[in-house]
Amino acid sequence: MGVLFRDVLRWDREAPDGWTGPVDVRVAGPTIAAVGRPGERLQAAPGDRVVEAAGRRLLVPGLVNAHFHSPANHLKASVPSLPLELFMLFESPADPALTPSPREAYLRTLIGAVEMLQNGVTSVQDDAFLMPGPDPEIIDAVAQAYLDAGQRATLALDQPELTEAEKLPFVARLRADLGPRAGLLDQPAPVPAPQLLEAYDHLITRWHRAGDDRLRAAVSVSAPQRVSPDYFAALDDLATTHGLPLFAHLLETKPQRTLITEQPRFGGRSLVGWTHHLGLLRPHTNVIHAVWVDENDLALIADAGATIAHNPVSNLRLGSGVMPWRAVHRAGVPVALGTDEAICDDAVNLWPVVKTAGLVHNITGADPGDWPTPAEILDAVWTGGARAQRRAGELGAVEPGMLADLALLDLDRVAFTPFNDLREQLVHCEDGRDVVLTMVGGQVVAEHGRVTTVDQDAVLAEARELFARRRATVQQARRDAEELVPAYRRMVASAAATDVGFTRWVGR
Ligand SMILES: [Zn+2]
Numbered sequence: 164m165g166v167l168f169r170d171v172l173r174w175d176r177e178a179p180d181g182w183t184g185p186v187d188v189r190v191a192g193p194t195i196a197a198v199g200r201p202g203e204r205l206q207a208a209p210g211d212r213v214v215e216a217a218g219r220r221l222l223v224p225g226l227v228n229a230h231f232h233s234p235a236n237h238l239k240a241s242v243p244s245l246p247l248e249l250f251m252l253f254e255s256p257a258d259p260a261l262t263p264s265p266r267e268a269y270l271r272t273l274i275g276a277v278e279m280l281q282n283g284v285t286s287v288q289d290d291a292f293l294m295p296g297p298d299p300e301i302i303d304a305v306a307q308a309y310l311d312a313g314q315r316a317t318l319a320l321d322q323p324e325l326t327e328a329e330k331l332p333f334v335a336r337l338r339a340d341l342g343p344r345a346g347l348l349d350q351p352a353p354v355p356a357p358q359l360l361e362a363y364d365h366l367i368t369r370w371h372r373a374g375d376d377r378l379r380a381a382v383s384v385s386a387p388q389r390v391s392p393d394y395f396a397a398l399d400d401l402a403t404t405h406g407l408p409l410f411a412h413l414l415e416t417k418p419q420r421t422l423i424t425e426q427p428r429f430g431g432r433s434l435v436g437w438t439h440h441l442g443l444l445r446p447h448t449n450v451i452h453a454v455w456v457d458e459n460d461l462a463l464i465a466d467a468g469a470t471i472a473h474n475p476v477s478n479l480r481l482g483s484g485v486m487p488w489r490a491v492h493r494a495g496v497p498v499a500l501g502t503d504e505a506i507c508d509d510a511v512n513l514w515p516v517v518k519t520a521g522l523v524h525n526i527t528g529a530d531p532g533d534w535p536t537p538a539e540i541l542d543a544v545w546t547g548g549a550r551a552q553r554r555a556g557e558l559g560a561v562e563p564g565m566l567a568d569l570a571l572l573d574l575d576r577v578a579f580t581p582f583n584d585l586r587e588q589l590v591h592c593e594d595g596r597d598v599v600l601t602m603v604g605g606q607v608v609a610e611h612g613r614v615t616t617v618d619q620d621a622v623l624a625e626a627r628e629l630f631a632r633r634r635a636t637v638q639q640a641r642r643d644a645e646e647l648v649p650a651y652r653r654m655v656a657s658a659a660a661t662d663v664g665f666t667r668w669v670g671r
Pocket residue numbers: 230231232290412451503504
């Protein structure tokens with residue numbers, strides 16, 4: 164049984180206005196079986212559902228959230244805006260009392276999946292940090308949530324492997340400032356590499372290509388400064404063997420830039436240069452953030468054929484800085500867009516990210532030729548998003564043979580009234596509320612703002628109750644973290660005062 168979209172406008176990146184139609188689009192099984200020519204009637208097969216659009220609805224590829232961490236889904240709006248290095252003290256304190264039950268892991272994953280599907284976000288790359296460690300039953304709960312929700316997900320385990328002292332700059336000063344608590348800088352990471360690799364074995368064996376290939380595994384180093392070269396290389400081998408993306412947060416913040424001089428083990432290289440030096444900057448690498456990159460870093464990323472996952476809302480929320488959009492494009496590096504986690508975007512909705520990406524780079528200078536065009540932004544969502552998942556040619560277009568990951572938008576709503584310029588209106592007017600149907604792999608998963616695959620009201624009600632009971636424990640762990648703030652704040656200030664030859668902060 165398929166779906167026939169009758170008389171829809173179809174997103175077409177090659178068309179002068181970004182759309183063609185009205186046309187009929189027929190979905191059969193997981194793929195788009197046919198796209199009619201204007202005026203051509205496609206026949207519905209017996210049992211097909213027919214969605215009448217009357218030329219007033221637009222079919223676009225489902226949006227791709229290229230960077231996300233589901234374990235913080237229940238923590239939205241719970242931490243004030245802080246620089247990353249301070250923020251991380253509150254994000255996931257290593258407190259055993261915060262160990263989730265499988266049900267909590269399942270429900271928190273579903274909260275995010277529901278929000279994304281309501282808004283037409285059909286694919287997500289979930290760089291899941293599972294504290295204190297990636298237990299198989301927690302991995303199973305996360306994976307099962309995506310399968311039940313019907314969202315396409317690429318799931319990795321974002322686990323650090325080194326000590327705080329090995330990851331941070333200005334460690335001698337930090338150690339002195341922490342005084343009696345300095346020992347935490349040398350505490351080993353909760354889970355050693357061999358155990359992490361066992362967890363990957365479970366993830367890949369049990370879940371890679373599950374649910375008719377809607378679920379795939381990825382690997383994650385979290386960030387190069389957080390793992391040993393051996394563990395990094397082992398994950399890269401897994402990526403090569405199984406055809407997986409590799410996620411690496413790279414140069415998100417200025418303190419990370421200062422590791423060039425502040426961590427001798429990098430031999431005077433930036434983290435991008437270090438990754439390249441290890442031979443681990445590769446076509447399957449998702450370079451997450453790339454805010455504090457310079458031209459040399461961008462040349463290395465371009466040569467590797469890697470993709471940058473750009474998260475402008477997160478970068479603003481944490482004051483990380485503004486990624487050099489035009490320099491990235493001039494270097495020829497493909498870009499995808501992500502929300503980053505709910506605790507630092509707060510809305511797990513890619514549309515505001517699209518709008519922010521379309522706006523924030525305009526404040527970097529007066530030459531509008533350097534600003535992003537709506538076509539570039541939308542290419543990042545669809546073409547870049549498909550590439551980041553290693554699914555170029557399968558996702559990101561409404562064409563025969565592509566996977567039927569689709570969002571149907573109502574053009575009679577305010578955002579498109581009057582209908583002036585589709586690309587501009589998708590970037591600057593749409594916020595997700597006009598998505599009236601979301602489809603993943605040919606299956607309708609949300610309609611008129613409601614997810615159809617799970618009992619949305621029951622899921623949200625249970626999550627509200629369960630996480631309300633957790634609140635006191637979370638708050639206690641955060642009170643403990645407060646004690647570390649003054650020392651970490653001085654570390655961030657030292658980095659901020661360091662001349663690295665350029666800045667990614669604007670507006671001073
Ligand atoms: Zn992230």
